[in-house]
Amino acid sequence: MxxxxxxxxxxxxxxxxxxxxxxxxxxxxxxxxxxxxxxxxxxxPRHKMAEIAKDIIENEYKFVLQYGTTEGDQELMQGYIDLLKKYENIDWLNYDNMVITVGSQQALYLIGITLLDEESYCAVSRPIYLGAASAFVQRNPHFINVPLLKDGIDLDYLENELEKLKKEGNIDKFKFTYVVSNFHNPAGVSMGLEKRKKLVELAKKYDFLIIEDDPYGALRFEGEKVDTIYSLAPDRTILLNTFSKVLSPGLRLGVVIGPKEIVRRVTMVKQAADLATPSLTQRLAAKFINENDLMEEIxxxxxxxxxxxxxxxxxxxxxxxxxxxxxxxxxxxxxxxxxxxxxxxxxxxxxxxxxxxxxxxxxxxxxxxxxxxxxxxxxxxxxxxxxxxxxxxxxxxxxxxxxxxxxxxxx
The missing domain is CATH 3.90.1150.10 (Aspartate Aminotransferase, domain 1)
Known part of the structure; x- marks a missing residue:
């Protein structure tokens, strides 16, 4: 055959x-x-996680061993909302702004399905995180490959390309700019605050979304912490995060945060993909971050x-x-x-x-x-x-x- x-x-x-x-x-x-x-x-933190796992399987089995909602475990969502409020000064989130995914790789894949068609344009860094590339390529969009400098993507280059699209009459097909804002994979560089603000200005001027992938932001060991792009422009930024680098990649837990209209569409796409992220790993993570100071732990x-x-x-x-x-x-x-x-x-x-x-x-x-x-x-x-x-x-x-x-x- x-x-x-x-x-x-x-x-x-x-x-x-x-x-x-x-x-x-x-x-x-x-x-x-x-x-x-x-x-x-x-x-x-395997010993603490082992104790939590034993407790929730024995005492919360009706939840952790059952199907869950597509949006995610509200205990985990609330715990994450509290983390962002404490450490990022983001105090406006509710459950409608979030969906828990099976790692950030699924989040990237769902974003691609939700936003990209063959006629779409999107901007990515050059080089680009491999996981994002593999997720977006499957939608076969037109890529604008923006050179990556020591302080993030070249915004002058991006603006020139957007002007070309505008003159061609294709600017409405430009969906988003994808950035790894902190400690880029693979390049290790970060985007400074002024450049983040300039990217937000471009997003408003040309009416596009920003996909801010931030799996490493908590792993800063030098320099001053920088505000997330999402905190600067929550109405047009989709923030992707993960527990893989701060807790355990084996839990396979990520989160999409953004405008509720976009998050709802991502959630609907996820329903077709896997119904829901496992309740067991979600509740395990929820108990851990609610019982421990995650930033102290790491x-x-x-x-x-x-x-x-x-x-x-x-x-x-x-x-x-x-x-x-x-x-x-x-x-x-x-x-x-x-x-x-x-x-x-x-x-x-x-x-x-x-x-x-x-x-x-x-x-x-x-x-x-x-x-x-x-x-x-x-x-x-x-x-x-x-x-x-x-x-x-x-x-x-x-x-x-x-x-x-x-x-x-x-x-």
Missing amino acids: NYESKLSCVARGIKSSIIRELLKVANDPGMISFGGGVPDPDTF KPTIKLYREKKDSMMKAMKKHLGDIKGIDWTYPEGGLFTWVTLPKEFDTMEMFEIAKKEKVLYIPGVAFYVDEPDKNTMRISFCLPTHEEIDEGMKRLRNSINKYAEQKGIEL
């Missing part, structure tokens, strides 16, 4: 995640991986990541700093730094050498929806030990040297 002929256009167009394929070798003996963006498992996690980031920056300067034309970002939070090698490099080609050297990274080509910059890579510092970070950078330099020798590149 020709199974290919039975597939939809969407299914035929889906490609396997480069990251998933590359990281199949991450568990090889002796391998040091800077690839995965997964939290350090030792940061998970202070040891932030300290751990700050120290690993410092080790990474030190090791990169030590082992890579003398390479002519190399550049990397200095994140103030989150899990990643973005490395740009001289133009002659192709990090996907070099990956085979790196595997033999027993070190892994994610080639930059994974993070584009247009022609990629092949000389880039994402480096994650959250999982390796301090000793592995230094040794891994030494192995990466060996990989760079061997690739340069093969290609006749002068370092």
